[in-house]
Amino acid sequence: MSNDTPNPAPEDKPQTPEGKPQTPEAAPGVPEALAHVNPKVDGSELIRFDRVTKRFGDHVVLDDLEFTVASGKHVTLIGPSGSGKTTILRLLMTLLKPDEGTISVGGRYLTHEERNGKLVPAGEKHIREVRKNIGMVFQQFNLFPNMRVLRNITEAPVHVLGLSKEEAEERARELLELVGLTEHVDKYPSQLSGGQQQRVAIARALAMRPQVLLLDEVTSALDPELVAGVLDVLRDIAHTTDITMLCVTHEMNFARDISDDVLMFNEGRVIESGSPEKMFNDPDHPRTREFLSAVL
Amino acid sequence: MTWPLFTEWFLPGVWITVQVTLGSAALALLVSFVIGIARSSRLWIVRFVAGCYFEVFRGTSALVFMLWMAFAFPLMFGWVFVPMAAGILALGLTYGAYGSEIVRGSLQSVPAAQREAGIALSFTRTQRLRRIELPQAWPEMVPPFNNLLIELLKGTALVSVISVADMTFAANLSRLASNESAPAYTLLLVSYFVLAFVMTRGMRLVERRAKAGIGQRPEPRRGLRAARKPLPKGESAQAGPQSAGGVG
Amino acid sequence: MNWDWDVVADFMPRFWDGVLVTLQALVLGSLLAFSLGLVWAIAQRSKVKLIRWPVVGITEFIRNTPLLVQLFFLFYVVPEWGPSMSPLVTGVIGLGLHYSTYTAEVYRAGIDGVPVGQWEAATALSLPRTRTWTAVILPQAIRRVVPALGNYVVAMLKDSPMIAVIGAFEMLGEARAFSNETFTFEAYTIVGIAFIVIAYPASLLIRAMERRLVK
Structure with missing residues (x-):
């Protein structure tokens, strides 16, 4: 929603002086309160959506969706409204249950349990246990x-x-x-x-x-003059910690600043993904180009 | 009303009325929460049983139930209630059914987003109920509970029919003794009104504290009753008139 | 427990007599409550303080004192300086008067619920005041309050046994007289169940109306 220049040079990207640290030790500016957040940043897979389908009535919101997020990564989900971005966060938070497919976090199924070699819907206790690793900030x-x-x-x-x-x-x-x-x-x-x-x-x-922080359009309900304060806090957290973030936002500049990966959603599927530089400057998919030219 | 009647029957009768009111209010409150929460349970069998309780006691006439407890129950089961116990039980059980509707409705009115925030923080169901939903629903419950309390106070007059010596009983005695009923019944009506007024004041304090507990101010209103919102929609439209409706 | 169906059979004729009286009291009481309540509701909106305040005071007083005591008052006190009435007539007046103070609140909420724009439109068309009420406001208000009024009819049904206490032979009065004569318990039980059996479908009906009318 910002009217910045549509194609800023990639060099402009780091807006904090120290840039994005690779490991917590390398970050002199890590605030005391977040010093703990030090999950294995070995790039191993933390979140996996495996053939997830979610319907509301006849409307298919997520269609056989597959994607993974590596630990420590900051991933921004973009796409037109109704494309299923928020649904993904709500599924991860177990506020919704998938109709088909499985979701795993840290190698454990979120809403399923293996019992006698079969995959069955998980009980409250199991769900709570896995869910403890996930935090969410709501719109x-x-x-x-x-x-x-x-x-x-x-x-x-x-x-x-x-x-x-x-x-x-x-x-x-x-x-x-x-x-x-x-x-x-x-x-x-x-x-x-x-x-x-x-x-x-x-x-x-x-x-x-939490190992994972879900941000669901966290600035959409705010008066415009209050947005910057909230985004600054989140930038700070993104740049100084290795907490894994999944972020749905319409603040494209913010997305550019903090993301390692950007996923473009359309009609319940990921149609394109890549680094913010690539996605915002030179997207491949025509639908991505169309969407970005409308919002940037 | 003669002076001895006034001091020996009416004044103790006021105390009995207060006792019956408080006793049945305590029972009704307990029933309200147990049934109200059970009616929001996720287990269908719990919901069903609580729903049956609600439907049966909502349809029950308190006076008939009270007389049944006092006269039919002993003949049927060979167990005699002290009249006051029969009165308190009958009032508490029937008004509790109305109260359960207040509890259920208020719990339902807690925004779904609050439940979701509770889930996102990994609270258990019970923790969510106790720490998030009930504390937020409570201030919503106080005004309708005030209405119900006044209905209950009015309902206590029924115990005079099963010979509990409350203030209505004293006024009836006075009529029988002196053949002059106007002063006794006028005094009686005024006494109920004053009691209702005092209780409302007390409940306003409770409401103010409940609202302050979630950082809100109470709304101003007129009269003894909680102002009714202009006909809420759907199920909740029932709660308004129902909670106010006499059960006796 | 030794339930005796013969006792039940003996009681049934009197039970039906009682049902008839209960229904009479209920229908007449409701009509009185509906009409009187409308009068209170409109008077409470009057611009004249001399009308508004006494009406607010009287309805508050009636609503916050027991129906049972009001019945005693009507039956024993009023005849000292006014007309003497039969138990049933007293009961109808008592029920109607008491519940009119509740229906007044229902109407008030219904009238408040009519959008201000409707009043403004009526003014813009220079409709006379009575016409505004009867053609614009009340038709919209009453439709919305029907379920709430229905709830009070059910409440009144459950309060109707009180008129037995001043000697009207409705269901409870019949049961009480019968039980006292025969030293049995079946009659009370039958009447108790009868109230539940009547009230349940009534409340189902009201809920259905609510879904249809209050949207």
Whole structure:
């Protein structure tokens, strides 16, 4: 939605001085709160969609979809609305169940279990166990209105991960510092602006120390002047950690900044993928070109 | 009403009315939550049983049920209730059915996005209910519960029919004793109105605290009842009039 | 427990008498509640304080005090300076008056639910006030409130046994008299079940209406 020059030179890409670090050790600027996020960045496969089909009634949203995401990668999903991007995130978060096919995370099936050599739908417990590695930030923030900011962040670490209250609060305060909201710890979500709420939601998701962070159009519900603050926080996280990110966004400049890979969706399939340089400057598929010329 | 009647029957009767109200309100609250939550269960058998309870007790006339408990039940099962217990049970069980509709409706009104946020943070079903859904539904429940409490207070007058010496019973005594009924019944009506007023004030405090607990302000309203929203749609349209409707 | 079908058979003729009286009270009480409630609702919107305030006060008072006590008041107090009425007539008036304060709220919500634009359009067409009410506002309001009114009819059904206490022989009154004469329990049980059996389809009907009318 930005009206920047459509074809900036690739050299412009790193917008933070240190660029994107390859390993956490190489990043001098890693914030304290995120120092833990150090999954094996060996490029091994972390997420796999295997012939996944999802329908809503007669409408096929995802059609026999296959793709993988390597650990530590930042992947942006682009495509026209209704092309199934958000559905992918919701499937990964188990908010939806696939009609056909399997999804695995870290080598484990997400919604299925192997029992006696057969693949059966998984029980609650299995799903929860695998799901713990995944965090999500929603378009509408979805903070808990009945909890103050601090408790929004500590609730799950305490009651799901079993952290002590002190530990969780310390973690929460560090994360609030990272997202620049330390002075708002004792406020209710309703007392914050949309941008602030979204930054709290990011902190809340990170407090679970997920391997994968799903970002579902996180700036679409924000007033335009609040977008930059949220994107800066996310850029920071993207550039200083190796948390795997799956991102659905309409902010193409942001996508260009943070992505390792861009996947173009159309009618429930990936029609093209590649590095942001390639995808934004010289896409192969005519549909990608058409889409990008419309949004850039 | 003569002075001795007033001090020996009416004043203790006020206390009995308060006791019956609080006792049956506590029972009704318990039933409301148990049945209301069970009706939102994901197990069909739990939903079915709770649904049966709701349908049966919603169709039950509290007065008939009370008389049945006081007179038919002992003959059928050889077990006699203390009259006050029969009254509290009958009121609590029937009004609890209405309350379960309030609980169910409020739980349903918690946005689906909140459930999803809970799933994304890996909460279990029970944790989501306890930490996210119920706390958010609670402030929604308080105004209709206030209406139900006043209906319940009015319903307690029925216990006089099974010889519990509440304030209605005292007024009836006064009529029989003195043949002069106007002052006694007028005093009685005013007493109920005052009690209803006091309870509403109390519930407003509860509401204010509940709303403050999620960072909201209560809406101003007139009269003793919670303002009804202009006819909500679908299922919830039922909850309004139902919760207010007399059951006795 | 020793359930005796002979007792049931003995009671049935009186049960049907009782059903008839219950239905009479219900139908007449509902008609009274529907019409009186409309009067309250319109009076509560009056611009004249001298009309609005007393009506608001009276309806609040009636709504927040027990129907049972109101029945006693109508039956024992009113005749001291007014007309003496039979138990059934007293019961109909009591039920109708009590529930009119609820239906008034229903109408009020229904009237409030008519979009402001409708009032404005009526004004723009210079429709007289009565015409605005009868041709524009009420037809739209009443359609939306039918299910809510239905719910109060069911509530009134369940409150109708109270008129037995002032001596009307509806279902409960018949059961009570019969049981006292015979020292049996079947009659109470039959009547208790009868209420559930009548109320359940009624509430199903209302839910169906709700789905059709309140969209």
